[in-house]
Amino acid sequence: MNDINQTDDVLVAGAGIWGCTIARRLAEAGHRVAVWEKRGAPGGNVRCETDSETGIEVHAYGSHIFHTHDREAWNFVRRFTEFNGYQHKVLARHGGKTYHLPLGLAMINKFFGVELEPGEVAAFMSDEKHSSAIFDAFFRGYTSKQWGRPPEDIDPAIIKRVPVRSNYDTNYFNDYWQGIPSDGYNALFGRLLDHPYITLETGREFSIDDIGSFPGKVYYSGPIDALFGYRFGALPWRSLRFETERLDIADFQGTSVVNYTEAEVPYTRIHEFKHYHPELKDVMARPKTIICREYPAEWKPGDEPYYPVNNRESAELLEKYREEAAKHPNLIIGGRLGQYRYYDMDQAVSAALKVEI
Ligand SMILES: Cc1cc2nc3c(=O)[nH]c(=O)nc-3n(C[C@H](O)[C@H](O)[C@H](O)COP(=O)(O)OP(=O)(O)OC[C@H]3O[C@@H](n4cnc5c(N)ncnc54)[C@H](O)[C@@H]3O)c2cc1C
Structure with a gap:
């Protein structure tokens, strides 16, 4: 490659929240940072579009609510946006009725038509009859759709791992801080990259052949298997x-x-x-x-990857790609696609804040 700006010493490939956090840290540490993003705009899967007819911010890759109990991640993002104080609640439709998630007093009392006190919840839910009824109504069908498996194959034991709240708190997350950026997610990404040492190039895809073009490190947050041409096979996604x-x-x-x-x-x-x-x-x-x-x-190579399918085969495949990546000492791989793991936004920020630069 000979069209690389000779003053850029590091490359950040992928401008999702992980890549933008790294880019900002690098720029503030004095590096000249080239950011390459293969899509037409930064933001990764947190990218939104504001509908011109209604003014509504549409989350292009599914609803995204920033929520965290990690003070460092929270303080970092708040340098670049205010949050509107939105508190996430999720409702569930079953049998023509609407219930409050998560599993707590509001849901249990409505579903069973009882009026339990907080101190009675644990004993009530330890009754197999009650926990099975909740599992069948709210978890079996949903989980089978999510993972494309027949309802009868969903393990009823998952209900034992679902936390039960013995109060009327219907806040979906347990996290202390949450909200939506007041002027939108795209503005957050705009400000993260707004630094004189950062140059963003959209529509530019990093390939492993570009690795030698930068004197410093390359921070990559695209799919790890794509980087090596899927040579061991594609990691599975939902x-x-x-x-x-x-x-x-x-x-x-x-x-x-x-x-x-x-x-x-x-x-x-x-x-x-x-x-x-x-x-x-x-x-x-x-x-x-x-x-x-x-x-x-279902996912096949070329489709948008959303949830990693973590099993023994994918763990072995991932290990092979990690060994391949380790042959490039100046390559740092992160983010949800690079690490092949589900990250909430705050976890992606937190991971990016911990990367040695
Ligand atoms: C349905 C759904 C809902 C979610 N809701 C929430 C939520 O409510 N709250 C929350 O905290 N988190 C949520 N998440 C998680 C959130 O989407 C991730 O935390 C976040 O996207 C991770 O950012 P990232 O930078 O690691 O990856 P990404 O956002 O995927 O960014 C990676 C970027 O790299 C680019 N790229 C890939 N390959 C290359 C290449 N070769 N060269 C250049 N660029 C490349 C991609 O185009 C992309 O822009 C949700 C996830 C899903 C699937």
Whole structure:
């Protein structure tokens, strides 16, 4: 490659939240940083589009709520955005009724038609009859859709690992800090990369042949198997398909996310994006809304990868790619695609803050 700016000493390949965090740290440490992003814009799967007709911020790759109890990650992102104080609640539809997740007093009392006190929840849920009924209603069908397996193959033991709240707290996350960037996720990425030492090039895909072109390190957050031409085979993923629709009503479901727990309903969730910004009163008041149905999907190479399929075969395959990567001492691989693991945004930021630069 001879069109590389000779003053760039390091390359960040992939401008998701992991890559942008690294790029910012490197620039602040005095490095000239080239950022290559193969898509048309930075942000990775956190990228949003603002619908010009309604002003609604549409999360292009599924709902993204920033939530964390990691003070370092929280303080870092807050240098680049304010958060609107949104607190995530998730509802679940089953049998024509709507329940509050997670599994707690509100859900249990409504589902069984009882009025338990907090001190009675543990004993009630330790009764096999009750835990099985909850598993069948809320977890069996949903999990089978998510992973493309028949409902009868879903292990009822998972209900034992689901935390039960003995209170009426319907906040979906246990994390102390959460919210949505007040002026949107894209603005957050714009500010992360807004540094005189950072040059962003979109539509530019890094390949392993580019590795020798930079005197310093290369920080890569694309898929680790793609980097080595899938030479040992493709790491398996679960994919998703989103069907987004603009509706001529002000409010479709009264909340941002409703889970559809029955196996017969082909989608797992409906997202309604305007509810992520309740502070935008004019957007909320408009007689239009945007919803998105989320369908789990089989994955094949070339499809968008969403959830890694962690099993023995994929662990062995991953190890082979890691051995390959280790042959390049100036290559640092991170992020959800590079590490082949599910990261929440705060975990991706936290991991990027810990990388030695
Ligand atoms: C359905 C869904 C919902 C989620 N909801 C939440 C949520 O509510 N809250 C939360 O905290 N997290 C959520 N997450 C997780 C969140 O999406 C990830 O934490 C985040 O995307 C990780 O960022 P990343 O930088 O590691 O990867 P990515 O966002 O995937 O960024 C990687 C970037 O690298 C680019 N790239 C790939 N290959 C190359 C190459 N060869 N050269 C150049 N560029 C390349 C890609 O185009 C991409 O822009 C969700 C994930 C899913 C699947």
